[in-house]
Amino acid sequence: MTALDDKINEHFSGLVVRKDLVKIVKGNAIVPSYVLEFLLGQYCATADEESIKTGIETVKEILRKHYVHRNEAGLIKSVIREKGRHKVIDKVSVALNDKKDVYEASFANLGVKQILVDADTVKKHPKLLVSGVWSIVDMEYEHFEDKSVSPWIINKLKPIQLSSFDYEKYIDARRQFTTDEWIDLLIQSIGFNPEKLGKRSKLLQLVRLIPFCERNYNLIELGPKGTGKSHIFSDFSPHGILISGGEITVPKLFVNNSSGKIGLVGYWDTVAFDEFAGKEKRIQQALVDIMKNYMANKSFSRGVETIGAEASMVFVGNTRHNLPYMLKHTDLFDELPKQYYDSAFLDRIHFYLPGWEVDIIRGELFSEGYGFVVDYLAEILRFLRNHDHSGHYSQYFDLVSDISTRDKDGINKTFSGLMKILYPHQEATEQEIEDVLQFAIEGRKRVKDQLMKIDSTYAAVRFAYTKNDDETTVHVKSLEEEEYPQYFGSVEDQEPESETGGQAPEQSQEPAVVSDKPPELKKRQVIVKENQRGVTFDKLFSDYLQDAGKITVTDSYIRIYYQIRNFMEFIETIVRIKPKDDEVDVHLITVQDDFKGPQQIDSFIKIQENCAIAGVHFTWEFDETKTLHARHIVTDHGWKILLDRGLDIFQHYEINDSFSLSNRLQQYRSCKAFEITYLKTKG
Structure with missing residues (x-):
């Protein structure tokens, strides 16, 4: 456990869970994360390893006995009949049978329908009437002579969600965390490892939570495949629903004028449209018109009546082209169906989340640390909808x-x-x-x-x-x-x-653009934002290192493999700009690593041997005091380049993937936020 994990367990005991446990218990069960974490929160909300192991086995046993797999529905129905009573975990939907004036339930996986539900249960949980709710249901079986009466009986139904929470305790606990710690806790809560993400990337992930805590918030995210755009809206909260963008209709989303039944926006805090992009999709113009009015005025019409609703709207979809292509040839909305490619509709979007900046989901991005049980965080966010x-x-x-x-x-x-x-x-x-x-x-x-x-x-x-x-x-x-x-x-x-x-x-607080044009050699500062691309050592350093006979690099963090590789790429820049018939001395001042010192020295020797043939004489020295903090480059012809991050300016990329462009070419890597200052020391 990390220090942050200890702190999380101290202040949110019983409300957090280790996020890697979800994968362990899920197996092949097609069940939302909040269902699993509801169970894990009951049996594994602890830091004690033995209790966690016991809790995992308990949760697995509950899922084995009570979660209904579609292909085992017949077996579960037999168990209920033979025992007379059995608990099941399933998605339950309810509809009003107006001919009999009763509410009837359907179980998605169990496959049983037309089961009577009492009106009080429906009033208490109205979302049962719209697309269904995952629930723990105490089922009974009793055969009746009357064939028109269903033998299935719902004795007790409990939606998978917290019954209550203490908001003041939440606020008091928040005060115990720094801003960075709190952001990392939230990132772990949605399942990601905060150590693999920069500050801006973390904020982009957290923007996906805004529709759950802000009424009538309109968000769009378009970007490459595989970035987890729909995950938050399908698995994160029992108060949000993810639907296919191509299948929605006016009655399903807003109101059925013939029956008067209110659609999804009347029951859910967030309605997300998956696979929203696609020029070939055919969309009802009436739907777009009603949606425009709703997104602007927070209301829609049912005949002569105007109905208000609070559901936030989220639109997620994939793009086919990269960012510069879209900026040059089309625009960032170009992938949308033509009915949505409407300035009046798009003007109602509050935030465009740049999906091209979001990391493709990789195994190492998933968290093994502690985060909120997602249902707890979902209830907190829902409570915050009342705040401004x-x-x-x-x-x-x-x-x-x-x-x-x-x-x-x-x-x-x-x-x-x-x-x-x-x-x-x-x-x-x-x-x-x-x-x-x-x-x-x-x-x-x-x-x-x-x-x-x-x-x-x-x-x-x-x-x-x-x-x-x-x-x-x-x-x-x-x-x-x-x-x-x-x-x-x-x-x-x-x-x-x-x-x-x-x-x-x-x-002006804008970062300087790192352009392809060689700048006039003068004192200046370059500021690069997090996630910015197109930055290379050649653009940053080549003009200021040109014609230098000796270059001294001071950086205490040239120790482990990726840092030493950065330094090697810096030397490659020197090799590219120097005349073939000249020689350059490159001297590194750094700190020897406490654990991988021998490998560090071995890497330096290899650099020294291999660069000699290109006319680069590489030497190094270790600062024995290990108090070295400065990071800069000094040349013998009068320039000092201050590096606030040293040469460690790139975010994680697939360093072992020989076929990855970000591995081969620096300009395709996302940057960390950094600043570089160029100072004239003589001449």
Whole structure:
């Protein structure tokens, strides 16, 4: 167990579970994670290994005896008949038989139908009437002479969810965690290893939770296959439902005018549309029109009656092209069916989650640490739907006046949702609030940037905010705008005049673009955002290392394999830029690793031997005090390059996959956030 795991168990005892246990007990059972974690939370919510082992066996035994597999339905029905009574875990749906004026239940896996359900149970759990609810059901069997009477009897039905929780205890426990610790706890709770994700990547994962805690939130995520876009909405919460985007109809989603029956938006907190993309799909125009009205006004019509609803709408789908292709040739909404490729519909999206930034799901991304039992977190998020944190930035910042009401609504709802998730105790610093605000602005700006490409009637907008303390203006750009500025028009020069007639003061916090054009050699700073691509050692260093006779690299973290490989790639840059008939001395100052020192030295010797043939003389020395913290590169012709992360600027990639482009070419790797400063030391 990590120190974080210890802390999680200390403050949330009985409410957390080890996330790798879900895989252990699931086996071939096609059952949502929240069902499994409900059981694990009852029997394995502990840090004691022996108790966990016993609990796993108990949960396996419960699933073996009570979970209904479709191919074993006949056996389970026989068990109920012979015993007279038996508990089953199954998905139960209820419908009203208006001819008999009774409610009748159907069991998805057990295959039995038209079982009487008392009205009180239906009133207590109305979602039984819409698509069904996973439940633990105490079933009885009693044969009647009357053939029209079903022998199946529901004695007791309990949906798989928590009956209660202590919100104040949740808030008090939150105060015991730093922001980074809390984010890591949330990431472990949704099943991922936080050590494999950067800060921005973690926030992108947590944006998927906003529809569960923010009413009427409209989110879209388009990106490559295999990034887990639909996982949260299918397995995470009993309050959300995932449906196929191509199968939905007006009666199913909103209302059946002939029967008056309310659809999914009236019963679920989140309705997610899977496989939403696909130009060839044919969608009812009436559905799109009603959806546009609902997404804007939070209501829909049933005849002459207007009905309000709170369900958030999520649209997830796959893209066929990479990001630069879409930016150059089409737009980021191009994959949608033509009925949804409508500026009025798209303008109602509050946040566009850039799926191309989300990691493809790999085994190593899954967590083995402790996280909330997902049903507990689902109930917390549902409770937070009653809160509004959208105004918490106003004490420090104001959005510029030319941002439209609809844009502000999108920004505010994303900001409110993330603040509820990250800072439910409402104790965030000014910098933390600013970070969330920038992230919220970026997600709405991504929508508006594409709307301006799709519909020429949309005017360019400055997505910026002012700081209340000094009235400086900060412009926000999306990451793709930083990487590919040639596909975006800038409106930063359209500043309003201040009351005195001059220009309003401005502060730029945008990262410098790492371009292919060689810069003028001068003092400068490069800031790269997390997940930014297109960055290489050649672009960062080659112009400043050109013509150097000796290069000294100081970096205490050139120790383990991937760090030493980074250093080798740095030397490759030197080999590419130096004349073949010249020689360069490269000297490394680092720290010897406590555990892998011999392998470290062996790697340095191999570099030394292999680079000599290219005219690079490599030497190294270890800082014996092991207090070395500086990270920089110094040349003998007058340049000092300060590296806040050293050469460790790339996120994890498949280092052993010889056929991976990110392995072969640096420009296809996602970066960590870092800064580099170039200083002139002489001349």
